[in-house]
Amino acid sequence: MIKITLVAGARPNFMKIAPIIHAIQKQIKNGAKLSFRLIHTGQHYDKKMSGDFFDQLNIPEPNVNLAAGGGTQAEQTAAVMIAFEKELEANRPDLVIVVGDVTSTLACSITAKKLCIDVAHVEGGIRSGDLTMPEEINRMVTDSISDLFFTTSEIANENLHKAGFAKEKIHYVGNTMIDTLLANRSKFQKPEGAVFEALEAKKYFVLTMHRPANVDQEGQLKAMINAIIEGSQGLPIIFPVHPRTAKSLENLGISHSNLHMVVPLGYLEFNYLVENAFAVITDSGGITEEASVMNVPCLTLRDNTERAETIHLGTNELVGTNPQNLAPFMEKLMKGKWKSYQGIPLWDGKTAERIVDKIMELYG
Structure with a gap:
């Protein structure tokens, strides 16, 4: 045994x-x-x-x-x-x-x-x-x-x-993360709520941020959110927010008509949103893997990544943590010039x- x-x-x-x-x-x-x-x-x-x-x-x-x-x-x-x-x-x-x-x-x-x-x-x-x-x-x-x-x-x-x-x-x-993704893809489900009902497939962004480099300094957080809003050209931005980040955003008084802060979502609901998104903006490693396999453009708000294969063969690009770096990536995305998933072996x-x-x- x-x-x-x-x-x-x-x-x-x-x-x-x-x-x-x-x-x-x-x-x-x-x-x-x-x-x-x-x-x-x-x-x-x-x-x-x-x-x-x-x-x-x-x-x-x-x-x-x-x-x-x-x-x-x-x-x-x-x-x-x-x-x-x-x-x-x-x-x-x-x-x-x-x-x-x-x-x-x-x-x-x-x-x-x-x-x-x-x-x-x-x-x-x-x-x-x-x-x-x-x-x-x-x-x-x-x-x-x-x-x-x-x-x-x-x-x-x-x-x-x-x-x-x-x-x-x-x-x-x-x-194995992709094993779970592929096994559950047919079961993805749209989250409940008016904000989600109003979304059109491939016409919204999914945003996640949790790393200290992006969310712990309020000035940095405000500048990054503003850069994302500016580059989104009015498309809805769905932002499942960690409670700690929500508090910082509240302190900063950040609100915009196309920025929708929502509670963290379940696995099937979140990946439904990713699969149907125009693009994902994130500082998570795992999401870059899932977005790549689902062929959804991914912009990573980090200066490095431990998942370089998502850049070489996936849909991911490293934007960095400087909000000023974001604009050219967003322009490329909006012009429809983003790369496609090439397939990662195994x-x-x-x-x-x-x-x-x-x-x-x-x-x-």
């Missing part, structure tokens, strides 16, 4: 883990000697992480919630490590699978390795080169002690090769199957 522990700490982690659960369940149904436990570290409290969320992704409720959210990053890391150590001692697996680059990814990797349990890092090897991002530290430390890397791109493979990791540890499988909806097949081969 191969015992696997799957770790998720934030909402995007569950989207990356959902297809792995489905692939394990499929193998169990076919008679494979596999078992798994799903651990939610509780790193992010999210009221949308209700039963509906797990229903939407068709995954079971976690076996345990470690409830390790809140506090500084150091406090959170410590809380996750203490709680996860107890979980592993009570239910020791053969392999711990961590995904992405959140605090829980780092904390659970360290905890497992100190108990001499193998760690597999899904999305291993991605790099932004920006050490001011906590996620970059999490990626580097997690990769430094992982036993297996399941990678999303040739760029990630090259990063790991350059860092000196053995080739037999690196398994290029694709992107982003085909079968990544999780490849991961589970490799685990069975190595641990069976």
